[in-house]
Amino acid sequence: MTTRPTMIEFQDVHKYYGDYHALRGINATIKAGEFFSLLGPSGCGKTTLLRTIAGFEDISSGAVMIDGKHMEHVPANQRPTNMVFQSYAIFPHLTVEQNVGFGLRREAGTTEEKARRVEEALEMVNLKGYGRRAAHALSGGQRQRVALARALILKPKVLLLDEPLSALDKKMREQMQVELIKLQRQVGITFVLVTHDQEEALVMSDRIAVMFEGEILQLAEPEVLYRRPNSRQVAEFIGVMNFLPAFVLGEAGDTVQLEVAGLGRVDIEAAQSTGRATDGTVSVGFRPETLTILYDGQKAMDRETPGTIEEVVYYGDMTYYDVRLDGVEKVVRISMRNVFGRPVLEYGSRTRVAWSAGALVLFR
Amino acid sequence: MKFPALRTYAYLYLLFLYAPIILLPIFAFNDGTIIAFPLKGFTVEWFRQMAANTTLRTAVENSLIIALSSAIFATTLGIFAARAATRFSFPGKAGIIGLIMLPLVLPEIIVAVSLLVVLLGIGVTLSVFTVILGHVLICTPYAIAILNTAFNALDRSLEEASYDLGETKWSTFRLITLPLVMPGVISSLLMSFTISLDEFIIAFFLAGNEPTLPTYIFSQLRFPKQIPMIMALGTCLVAASIVLLTIAEYFRRRGIAKTGGTDTGGFL
Numbered sequence: 204m205t206t207r208p209t210m211i212e213f214q215d216v217h218k219y220y221g222d223y224h225a226l227r228g229i230n231a232t233i234k235a236g237e238f239f240s241l242l243g244p245s246g247c248g249k250t251t252l253l254r255t256i257a258g259f260e261d262i263s264s265g266a267v268m269i270d271g272k273h274m275e276h277v278p279a280n281q282r283p284t285n286m287v288f289q290s291y292a293i294f295p296h297l298t299v300e301q302n303v304g305f306g307l308r309r310e311a312g313t314t315e316e317k318a319r320r321v322e323e324a325l326e327m328v329n330l331k332g333y334g335r336r337a338a339h340a341l342s343g344g345q346r347q348r349v350a351l352a353r354a355l356i357l358k359p360k361v362l363l364l365d366e367p368l369s370a371l372d373k374k375m376r377e378q379m380q381v382e383l384i385k386l387q388r389q390v391g392i393t394f395v396l397v398t399h400d401q402e403e404a405l406v407m408s409d410r411i412a413v414m415f416e417g418e419i420l421q422l423a424e425p426e427v428l429y430r431r432p433n434s435r436q437v438a439e440f441i442g443v444m445n446f447l448p449a450f451v452l453g454e455a456g457d458t459v460q461l462e463v464a465g466l467g468r469v470d471i472e473a474a475q476s477t478g479r480a481t482d483g484t485v486s487v488g489f490r491p492e493t494l495t496i497l498y499d500g501q502k503a504m505d506r507e508t509p510g511t512i513e514e515v516v517y518y519g520d521m522t523y524y525d526v527r528l529d530g531v532e533k534v535v536r537i538s539m540r541n542v543f544g545r546p547v548l549e550y551g552s553r554t555r556v557a558w559s560a561g562a563l564v565l566f567r
Numbered sequence: 568m569k570f571p572a573l574r575t576y577a578y579l580y581l582l583f584l585y586a587p588i589i590l591l592p593i594f595a596f597n598d599g600t601i602i603a604f605p606l607k608g609f610t611v612e613w614f615r616q617m618a619a620n621t622t623l624r625t626a627v628e629n630s631l632i633i634a635l636s637s638a639i640f641a642t643t644l645g646i647f648a649a650r651a652a653t654r655f656s657f658p659g660k661a662g663i664i665g666l667i668m669l670p671l672v673l674p675e676i677i678v679a680v681s682l683l684v685v686l687l688g689i690g691v692t693l694s695v696f697t698v699i700l701g702h703v704l705i706c707t708p709y710a711i712a713i714l715n716t717a718f719n720a721l722d723r724s725l726e727e728a729s730y731d732l733g734e735t736k737w738s739t740f741r742l743i744t745l746p747l748v749m750p751g752v753i754s755s756l757l758m759s760f761t762i763s764l765d766e767f768i769i770a771f772f773l774a775g776n777e778p779t780l781p782t783y784i785f786s787q788l789r790f791p792k793q794i795p796m797i798m799a800l801g802t803c804l805v806a807a808s809i810v811l812l813t814i815a816e817y818f819r820r821r822g823i824a825k826t827g828g829t830d831t832g833g834f835l
């Protein structure tokens with residue numbers, strides 16, 4: 204990604220609701236034209252942070268800058284942002300057309316010009332011909348499109364989306380994810396999306412801020428978040444991660460020497476030691492797909508460890524195996540792509556597991 | 568069918584409720600001064616008398632002025648109060664709302680007498696305006712109760728969306744909030760109007776020499792000769808009520824249908 208100018212900047216933003224500390228020192232920058240996500244569990248302050256951008260929430264201290272301008276005394280109706288609400292907030296007494304054109308009331312331009320812009324906006328969200336419908340007679344997916352068109356018609360610098368897909372069923376959601384990505388590329392506007400769905404965030408975002416209890420724990424590209432989570436919380440929130448207790452034997456230059464339960468002596472690179480553990484324990488983590496079950500006659504490319512299959516979960520294209528490595532209490536999860544001609548193994552059978560030191564992440 | 572006793576009870580109840588109202592037009596057109604069967608001939612004499620009665624006309628005019636003003640004032644105050652109550656939290660909110668709602672349970676005679684004492688004490692002459700004052704006081708709690716429900720049902724993000732799209736607080740209120748609570752506003756206007764129109768005690772104490780419909784009717788009941796005319800008047804009032812209710816209900820339902828909301832119960 205080329206270097207883009209900064210669009211939004213949070214400078215040590217704090218927010219209190221009475222005694223409750225909802226935002227605890229947010230520092231982050233969102234770049235122009237970026238698809239940015241705020242990801243985190245319920246109640247972590249995602250919506251609150253989004254609303255400080257929109258201007259619906261006053262901050263207790265710190266600063267929010269949009270496009271280089273301090274937003275402290277700029278009310279919501281004068282900010283260069285528009286919002287797609289979680290409930291969509293479609294005006295029920297107006298038609299689709301009137302909803303989409305609502306923001307144009309205060310814009311200069313002739314009636315014909317405005318009608319044309321409404322028409323264009325509807326076309327952009329694939330709702331051509333729905334203009335005269337009553338807004339309350341729309342399906343969930345259609346309401347969402349109306350909300351999008353209504354927010355985008357003003358060509359804001361930033362589009363804010365608060366869990367826009369959470370009310371849709373799975374199929375519709377996946378379809379809208381793709382449409383949203385396309386739409387964002389097409390209009391080139393900075394999108395800030397709030398979601399508690401890690402998959403959605405990974406699929407859609409250029410960068411993701413993972414929030415926990417009013418703080419940003421990690422802000423990075425999806426791939427970095429997935430491969431190099433900086434804490435056990437982030438690792439557990441995004442995808443599945445296996446953890447095994449470990450002991451640091453020594454460090455030499457770029458190498459960290461470890462003794463890992465079940466895996467034995469391992470040398471990893473210092474760059475893999477990104478994680479921080481809040482509770483003082485040391486452990487290594489690895490994703491289920493970085494392990495491979497070895498069939499008879501197969502040889503590991505790097506290292507292998509024997510174990511027993513404790514559980515088999517068959518998903519059609521994938522099979523999850525829970526394997527107890529010899530000498531460890533905990534089972535580790537391994538995901539294997541099912542290949543034609545290769546049988547699914549039964550639980551209880553002995554097996555060998557191939558792994559590689561490069562896929563480990565150290566948390567300490 | 569299953570409960571014949573309940574069925575009979577329901578019919579008796581309806582009979583008891585509506586028989587007197589059905590008797591009104593019957594005697595209003597009866598050619599006799601005594602309210603009793605058998606009926607005599609058909610006449611419109613009583614309606615003619617009613618139309619020619621100037622005191623009655625003044626009473627009707629006063630009552631309409633009072634009821635309309637009270638309905639508008641009470642509903643306007645109700646809109647402000649209900650909005651404040653549902654949108655903002657401020658110290659002493661529960662206490663203030665409680666005080667406003669108090670006239671709902673306070674005996675009217677106490678409200679009337681204490682208002683009279685205060686008004687006379689500060690030297691206000693009794694007139695139609697003092698009645699309006701009293702009626703606004705007793706109608707406002709009803710207006711707030713109705714409007715609170717309407718404002719509570721309103722999704723807050725609708726107002727935020729409008730604000731987000733560049734409208735001001737005031738234009739948002741006009742373009743979004745008000746149209747969406749309109750069914751509640753109509754119910755509130757109607758409720759306040761009817762409460763005020765047939766209110767007797769406050770009107771009796773605070774009207775001074777001005778007649779209102781209820782106080783005029785009451786004063787005429789002493790003269791048996793006048794009773795058929797009162798019957799004619801009652802007939803007109805019933806007809807007017809039906810028309811008014813029908814129109815209001817029509818607008819209320821249309822408002823609900825337009826916003827696709829669910830009917831939370833009106834008057835009909």
Ligand SMILES: Nc1ncnc2c1ncn2[C@@H]1O[C@H](COP(=O)(O)OP(=O)(O)OP(=O)(O)O)[C@@H](O)[C@H]1O
Pocket residue numbers: 220223225243244245246247248249250251252399
């Ligand atoms: N107006 C408010 N008054 C008091 N507390 C609030 C208010 N709004 C939010 N909070 C609290 O602040 C915290 C963060 O809320 P927020 O809505 O930002 O969470 P969220 O991350 O969006 O969660 P969700 O995924 O459930 O929407 C929550 O604990 C919530 O209870």
Ligand SMILES: [Mg+2]
Pocket residue numbers: 249250251
């Ligand atoms: Mg939220």
